[in-house]
Amino acid sequence: MISASGQKTSFDFTFTAVDNGKYIRLDSIKVMNRTQGDSVKLYWPDTTLTYQIIPGDILLYVGYAMDFPVGMWHISDRMKEFRLFYCYPNPVIDQSIISVYLPSKGTVNIMVSEVSGKTVVNLDRELEEGTHSFRFLPGDNGIYFLRARYDGITKSIKIISKMPTGGKTCKIEYLGLDNNNPSLKQSQLKAGLVVQESGILDTPTCDTTYTFQFATNIPCPETPTVTYAGQVYNTIQIYSQCWLKENLNVGTMISGNQVQTNNGIIEKYCNNNEADSCTKYGGLYQWDEMMQYMNQQGAQGICPPGWHLPTDEEWKVLEGAVDTHFRIGDPEWDLALFPRGYDAGSNLKSTSVWQGNGVCTDLFGFSALPGGVRLGDGYFHAIGYTSNLWTSSGYNVETAWYRCLYGWQGLERNYILFKESGFSVRCLKSY
Numbered sequence: 001m002i003s004a005s006g007q008k009t010s011f012d013f014t015f016t017a018v019d020n021g022k023y024i025r026l027d028s029i030k031v032m033n034r035t036q037g038d039s040v041k042l043y044w045p046d047t048t049l050t051y052q053i054i055p056g057d058i059l060l061y062v063g064y065a066m067d068f069p070v071g072m073w074h075i076s077d078r079m080k081e082f083r084l085f086y087c088y089p090n091p092v093i094d095q096s097i098i099s100v101y102l103p104s105k106g107t108v109n110i111m112v113s114e115v116s117g118k119t120v121v122n123l124d125r126e127l128e129e130g131t132h133s134f135r136f137l138p139g140d141n142g143i144y145f146l147r148a149r150y151d152g153i154t155k156s157i158k159i160i161s162k163m164p165t166g167g168k169t170c171k172i173e174y175l176g177l178d179n180n181n182p183s184l185k186q187s188q189l190k191a192g193l194v195v196q197e198s199g200i201l202d203t204p205t206c207d208t209t210y211t212f213q214f215a216t217n218i219p220c221p222e223t224p225t226v227t228y229a230g231q232v233y234n235t236i237q238i239y240s241q242c243w244l245k246e247n248l249n250v251g252t253m254i255s256g257n258q259v260q261t262n263n264g265i266i267e268k269y270c271n272n273n274e275a276d277s278c279t280k281y282g283g284l285y286q287w288d289e290m291m292q293y294m295n296q297q298g299a300q301g302i303c304p305p306g307w308h309l310p311t312d313e314e315w316k317v318l319e320g321a322v323d324t325h326f327r328i329g330d331p332e333w334d335l336a337l338f339p340r341g342y343d344a345g346s347n348l349k350s351t352s353v354w355q356g357n358g359v360c361t362d363l364f365g366f367s368a369l370p371g372g373v374r375l376g377d378g379y380f381h382a383i384g385y386t387s388n389l390w391t392s393s394g395y396n397v398e399t400a401w402y403r404c405l406y407g408w409q410g411l412e413r414n415y416i417l418f419k420e421s422g423f424s425v426r427c428l429k430s431y
Contacts, residue, residue, distance in 0.1 A: 012207045015047045017198070018088045020215035020237075023099050023133060025178060032329045034313070039329075047083075084148045084155035087136060088211060089222075091162035096136045098157075099178070100148055104129050109149045110172055112159075114141045120170040131178040139170035198239035199317035199328040213240045217365040220429065228304035235429070236365045239321050241314070242429035247282025247369055250302055257378035259420070260289035266302050269374045269422045271383040280353070281371035281383070287400045287419035290390055297392050303427035309392035310428040312401045315414075322347045322364050336415055345405045355384035368405050374422025388423040 015029050026047055032039040042049060083101035090096060100108060105128050112121035120139060138144065138161035147156040198212040215221065220235040220242035227233075234245040251266030253275060260267040268283030270276075290309060291301045301309045310318075320328030325342035332340060349360040350367040372383030387405040394400045395416040402423055404413040 010050055011204060013049045013204065014207075014209040015042070015049075015212065016085050016088075016209065017212040017214055019213075020218065020221055021089060021097070023085065023088060023097050023178070024214060025131060026212070030329065034329075082148075082150040082153045082155065084146075084157060087146075087157060087159055091160040092136065092138050093162050094137075096138075096159065097175070098134045098136050098146065098172075099131055100127075100134075100150070101131045102127055102129055102150060106151055108132075110134070111147045111149075112136075112170055112172065113145050113147075115143050115145075120144075121172050123172055125174060128177060133175040133178055135171075135173040135175055137168070137171040137173070139168050141170070144170065196239070197321055197328045199321055200240050201311075201313055201317060213237065215239075217363075223429065226304050226307070233304075236367070238318060238364045238366065241318060241321070243318075243366065244307070244427045245365065245367055247371055248285075248302065248425040248427060249278050249282040251283060251285075253278065253283075255378075256374050256380055256422070260286045262288070262293045266292075269380075271372045271374070271380045273380075277371075277383065281369045282424050284371060284374045284422035285390070285425055286422055287390055287394070290425050291392060295394060297394075298430075299392055300430075301392065302425065306430055307427040308430045309390070310426065312391045312393035312414075314428060315391055315401075315403055318348075318366075319344045322366075333414070340414060349387070349405055353384065369424070370405075371424040376418050376420040388421075389426055390423045394419075 013031075015026060017024050017026050027043065029042040029047060029049075030039060031042070031049060040049070081103060085099040085101070087096040087098040102108065105126070107124055107126045110121065110123045110125070111119055113119050136146070136159065138159070142161050144159040144161065145156060146159055147154060149155075196214055198214050200210055200212060202208070202210070213221075215237050216239055218237050219225070220237045223235050223242065225232050225234055226244065229250045231249060233248075236243050236245040249268070251268040253270050253273075254260065254267045256269050256273055260269075267289060268278060268285060270278035271281065271284060285302065289302070291299055294301070297311045298308050298314075300307065303309055316333040317328055319333050319341060320326065320330060323341045323344035324347075326332040326344075343361075346359045346361050347363040348366045348368045349362060350369055351360045351362045354360055354370050368387045368389070370382070370384050370387050372386060373381050373388045375381055385406070387403075389403045389405075391401040391403070398418055399416040400419050401414065401416055402421075404415070406413075
């Protein structure tokens, strides 16, 4: 919530993208207001948006489909402006990629200095119109300032070296002009998706640069596994979201006819009261136990530190990213019904362990498992046939939103159910 001041405030939002560490070019960015329904679309090379905010507006957006509040859109007149993009990764471990955009042929001066002001790199290079990439190799210092100058315009960024190399010299290496069409966001996917969309949710309160991730079906960069409560979980990157690849299995098993309580101990159900079921499918949790008796959307709950329980909106971003027909921000994902979507369900389901003639492609490596459900009366149901997954978004005192994937169809359901039900849990990495 923006504090009321009686003055209008303008924020600049800049968008860039990477694919597992490699800079890629956004061909378009759709910015949507999730509460009011207005939107705007930017096209390359214009990747900056100025938004005039009326104090008191709530900011919520989802990126490439992205959401903003009511206010006034202004697409910055920067189509012909020199641009310096933020480096990735930053902090730098051993190297980072920096890119500049030139609206026309000219000479670019790149200078790198230490905190003391000492210049360690001073490079002049004549470049053609377009986007050019450079490799940054840090030296002994932990903080650097990089300045790029072209045609009287100066841009600068701060670079943090996570592991000073010791004895090495800071360097800048030219990598070349980026004219590779497959790096555009609307490249074809092998599985038939026509457009790759990466979504971000945020509540910005200042000028912000957003970096979309377009790597998918790989372990999350820099976080391939997570060790938590004596168990190792794999991770899966699905565009700008990093998920645990397995259902959470943490806590002490109790019988299905018992109620999970706020007793300082994480409790879980195992389908059919069999411990092997938790080993295979993960535990089942009542909503309040999962939330650790908090009502805040996106809470950590029973997730590992640095991770949280996904909200209903974050599930919608995932669904739009993996469905081949209804994309991020489509009104389809706001429908509380079954069926919904086109093939998000089949694209999220594991290709093994489902019973019957399951429609499962696991296109993005999410590998949803059919852990079934613990019903409110204490009985277990549908193991091997359905995957029921909580969101951290409550609907009212008694019910909350959840997702259900069915083994016999490629579709899914978004609905509400009583919090006393026992469902599976997936965790999402916090940023």
